[in-house]
Amino acid sequence: MRAYKVFAIKDGTVIDHIPNGKGLRLIAALKLNDMNTVLTMGTHFTSKRLGRKDIVKIEHKELSPSEVNQVCLFAPTATINIIREHKVVKKFTVAVPPVFTELVICPNSRCITNHERTPSTFYPLADGERLRLRCHYCEKIFSHEEVSLR
């Protein structure tokens, strides 16, 4: 019965292995609510890898890696399955995207992005294990832990 805890979908995208409790954040970050399609989310699923996990299923919509990679800041373990006719036709894991748009809040209170409506833009700086982020506007560099997300 495992497959039916969240009902199976015929076509669309299943995002699995989302860290427990981050499903809603993922829905918000990817603006899935705006897609006007059936969306199901399950939370506290048992996972061998994560202990507990969330799952999100989006019907009739195939997400691309570049869209989903935005979530790597809070859901780096997520895996994406593209479903056609009940079959997984593509499977990929989340990677660091070239840019984060509209997701990160700049911790610099003197940054223009905190004073007038500006689409937040951050570039990841690959630096071994540490993920650091540079604000496109104020040019300041922050560690992954320093930033908060919209």
Add this chain to the structure above:
Amino acid sequence: MPTGFTGRDIISIKELNKKEILLVLNQAEKLKRAPEPELLKGCVMGSCFFEPSTRTRLSFETAMQRLGGSVIGFADPGVSSATKGETLYDSIRIIGQYADVITMRHPLDGAARRAAEATEKPIINGGDGANQHPTQTLLDLFTIRECQKRLTNLSIAMVGDLKYGRTVHSLAQALIHFQPTFYFVAPDFLQMPDHLLEQLREAGIKYSLKKTIEEVVNKVDILYLTRIQKERFSDISEYEKAKNLYVLDVPLLAKAKPNLRVLHPLPRVNELSPAVDSTPYAYYFEQAANGLYVRQALLGLVLGKL
């Protein structure tokens, strides 16, 4: 031959490579030797100062006028629409419809980058908060080259508030292209930030951290002074102790090399004695004057006339 500058925004010194920096300096040098009073005839510069900075504003506006162009804009945020709640984006978008190029200063970090998104016209950043002030860096480089006849392999001391000083950070980064040896002279808590030192190490640039001007004055070609602000000290007695270590007076220059030149972004407070003005080492007034030529060069380049 296209310079790659036409229509381009000048927001951050980091976006200019060595070749481009030298191109700006060479054009500035030409304009200093041979003025071009007709070069920008018919062109309009929008001068948008959301924060007062008379020195920078007058330098930009004079640069434009001495090239035959004209200037519109505002110098006081009180008379601009910023106080009526209009966004920077909207203000720049409107001014971009009147002007061919916009020079601006703004109290917030990243404002120039944002402004550049509002208009197709080139933006020249005259300072965005604590972030960037590329024309200052270019005029510093121009002045160093002018007084030393070269930019490469110089020994350069930077003195004062090195932790928060935007000017010294940008200058140190830009000088990476020219293999300098740095001496950073400051009290521990005002020393160069780690990320900058890390960048220098990665680039193989030699530097050492010093506590007094005395230790370095006989070694260097350039002594770049900055202001130490009282506000940075939490303990006023620490300030009293520190302040004299970073004041340059004539006796301190006794061991200086003959080619040493003292630079300072101005305005000065008490870190640079007026007695130094009449020594052959003083070069800070020439430095300030050079801002005009560097800004002329940038205006001519982004408007495609050089």
